[in-house]
Amino acid sequence: SHNYHFGLEDHEGISELFDCD
């Protein structure tokens, strides 16, 4: 696939991005 640059670290995910961690 298109070499998309994944920037999130292992300890980051959708929960952290929406302050639900």
Place this chain on the structure above:
Amino acid sequence: PPQTPIRAAMTSIQQLRGELISTGDQPSTNLDKYFKNCTVDPTQDVLKRLETLEQTFSQRFGQAVGPRCVILGKQRFTLGVRLYYKVMEEMLKSEEKRLSVQNFSKLLNDSTFHTSLMACALEVVMATYGESSFKTGGYNPGGDDPAEADVCFPWILDVFRLSAFDFYKVIESFIKAEPTLSKDIVKHLETCENLIMERIAWRTGSPLFELLKQEHEGGAAEQVETPAMCY
């Protein structure tokens, strides 16, 4: 036979529809389990929100593309809902693995999360149909040719009154959760990201400025409290 743009678009559309055939128009058993695991069950809010978003989206799609295309908007939305449910389930599976958590009540009761995820799913559907692209994108209100109408990004943000900052949050997780996305669609979402980073997120009224101010004030307060630490 040569891969013409029309044939390429048809292939992408068939691939998307094929991917979503098995995904129903309702939450799967797995997704329903995640909803039921929540301290506050979000199911009714999710369904009500989708009804509202469908009305809004199909009306605005008809206004942008042409009054006879409201039904087209509903068809796009139906595909979008299947993709929304599918990606949400995959996101929750990877969060469950990463965090060893099964109760996502806060996230699944966050309306902004759901609206952002639904907007991203619709952006993928419209990009697949060639309606949201960064090539043509000509402004053509009322024109009956969907490919020429102005439903190009960031149109969807205005339709759902969604801040670019919040939409940006779901993009990477969306791509990670749906590895079957075609190269062109991944590139399209990446262009959306760049547009947000470079321009849209910095427009007047963006929540980013308030967050940066809070961050700055928070940082300044810390410095005052522990001056010795800084040496």
